[in-house]
Amino acid sequence: MKERELVVSKIREGTVIDHIPAGKALLVLKILGIDERTKETVSMALNVPSKKMGRKDIVKVEGLFIKEEELNKIALIAPNATINLIRDYEIEKKFKVKLPEVVKGILRCPNRMCISNSKEPIKSIFYVKVQDNEVFAKCHYCGRRIRELAEFLL
Amino acid sequence: MKHLISIEDLTKQEILKILDKAEEFEDVALGIRKCRILEGKILANLFFEPSTRTRISFETAMKRLGGEVVNISAQEASSIAKGETLADTIKVVSNYCDAIVIRHPLEGAARFAAENSAVPVINAGDGAGQHPTQTLLDLYTIRKECRKLEGISIALVGDLKYSRTIHSLIKALTLFDTKIYLVSPEILSLPEDFLEELNGDIKRAKLEDIIGEIDVLYVTRIQKERFLDEEEYRKVAGSYRITTATVEKMKESAIILHPLPRVDEIDVKVDSMRQARYFKQAFYGVPVRMAILSEVML
Numbered sequence: 001m002k003e004r005e006l007v008v009s010k011i012r013e014g015t016v017i018d019h020i021p022a023g024k025a026l027l028v029l030k031i032l033g034i035d036e037r038t039k040e041t042v043s044m045a046l047n048v049p050s051k052k053m054g055r056k057d058i059v060k061v062e063g064l065f066i067k068e069e070e071l072n073k074i075a076l077i078a079p080n081a082t083i084n085l086i087r088d089y090e091i092e093k094k095f096k097v098k099l100p101e102v103v104k105g106i107l108r109c110p111n112r113m114c115i116s117n118s119k120e121p122i123k124s125i126f127y128v129k130v131q132d133n134e135v136f137a138k139c140h141y142c143g144r145r146i147r148e149l150a151e152f153l154l
Numbered sequence: 155m156k157h158l159i160s161i162e163d164l165t166k167q168e169i170l171k172i173l174d175k176a177e178e179f180e181d182v183a184l185g186i187r188k189c190r191i192l193e194g195k196i197l198a199n200l201f202f203e204p205s206t207r208t209r210i211s212f213e214t215a216m217k218r219l220g221g222e223v224v225n226i227s228a229q230e231a232s233s234i235a236k237g238e239t240l241a242d243t244i245k246v247v248s249n250y251c252d253a254i255v256i257r258h259p260l261e262g263a264a265r266f267a268a269e270n271s272a273v274p275v276i277n278a279g280d281g282a283g284q285h286p287t288q289t290l291l292d293l294y295t296i297r298k299e300c301r302k303l304e305g306i307s308i309a310l311v312g313d314l315k316y317s318r319t320i321h322s323l324i325k326a327l328t329l330f331d332t333k334i335y336l337v338s339p340e341i342l343s344l345p346e347d348f349l350e351e352l353n354g355d356i357k358r359a360k361l362e363d364i365i366g367e368i369d370v371l372y373v374t375r376i377q378k379e380r381f382l383d384e385e386e387y388r389k390v391a392g393s394y395r396i397t398t399a400t401v402e403k404m405k406e407s408a409i410i411l412h413p414l415p416r417v418d419e420i421d422v423k424v425d426s427m428r429q430a431r432y433f434k435q436a437f438y439g440v441p442v443r444m445a446i447l448s449e450v451m452l
Contacts, residue, residue, distance in 0.1 A: 113260055113282065115258075120239050139262070140262075141262025141265055143261075
């Protein structure tokens with residue numbers, strides 16, 4: 001904990017996302033909808049030494065409380081991430097992200113012949129699975145598997 | 155059973171139940187016995203892609219059981235699709251009939267149709283995805299012609315990459331104690347992801363190495379329309395041509411199947427050999443589809 005505080009300052013209110021695989025912090029920001037127009041204060045630590053992970057990233061966002069859909073997306077790219085909800089500089093709630101079994105409307109099927117990529121009124125549905133410590137998702141409609149989930153996040 | 159979308163939706167017991175039921179309908183399919191169990195029922199054949207065998211065999215099956223059929227041809231279906239979503243088409247058509255048979259070029263279209271339908275939907279082929287009724291008739295043919303399903307060895311030959319028939323069949327075969335050989339040009343081999351999901355005795359093989367030991371030779375057409383480069387197609391098109399010389403190396407009791415239509419992958423001279431069963435296989439489509447229709451509508 002001390003080690004982390006050295007690299008990223010405390011926030012008053014908001015969300016701290018810890019144990020992000022090294023190199024995925026920018027993707028987490030994208031999931032949270034943080035870009036150059038964002039007003040919230042955002043701090044980020046990349047490639048922080050970690051006993052569990054070797055190297056990890058950390059993201060802290062002042063004034064933002066994470067939503068369930070965002071949690072599901074983060075779980076897909078950082079299945080071991082820890083979420084800390086901060087109020088008045090104190091951790092109000094701390095929990096690990098949970099890999100959802102099914103995700104709706106947050107992944108795009110890479111198969112261009114899949115009905116989910118047509119003009120039909122349809123939301124993509126993927127079943128999330130873990131095999132040999134690797135997370136993958138399977139399309140409900142065409143059965144196509146996705147391994148590089150980050151590339152297909154909507 | 156409400157819908158039949160993928161062969162994976164069925165357990166081994168459910169598959170066997172359909173095959174047993176088909177057996178009971180064989181004399182009805184031949185017109186020897188009359189059976190009117192679907193009298194008063196209407197089937198909508200919704201074909202967004204041209205089809206002859208599948209559409210006609212469903213129509214025959216329905217009529218043999220006393221039911222009526224409304225057909226929406228590829229041309230009409232495509233004009234519907236221009237102005238209307240599949241979801242809306244299904245919602246409308248499912249108000250007019252008791253079951254829908256759908257063929258569509260997009261993968262997953264049948265599952266999506268089922269989600270929008272008030273009546274049972276039967277998948278008659280969705281893109282390179284699934285073709286479960288073909289699989290059921292393939293299994294039925296094997297069981298009838300080899301007198302068993304368990305313990306057979308089968309070679310799947312040709313386009314294993316895009317053939318929906320193969321994709322459905324191989325999944326079903328793994329439910330039975332079968333030895334499966336995959337025979338295809340490298341560029342048309344079964345997708346690695348697909349192979350990973352399968353549990354069973356499955357091996358890639360050269361036809362000449364296994365021709366003498368297999369019970370079933372299942373040949374598929376190498377689909378010219380899948381190739382962007384005609385030259386590439388020509389390189390593989392003739393790679394698995396089954397001739398009388400090939401058949402002579404097979405066991406006497408072995409059988410040759412093909413979902414049809416064929417182009418030139420089986421020499422017509424093979425048709426008169428005892429191993430050729432692909433036309434009989436086409437007939438078996440009728441009792442099998444009768445079993446499916448009665449299962450979903452009664």
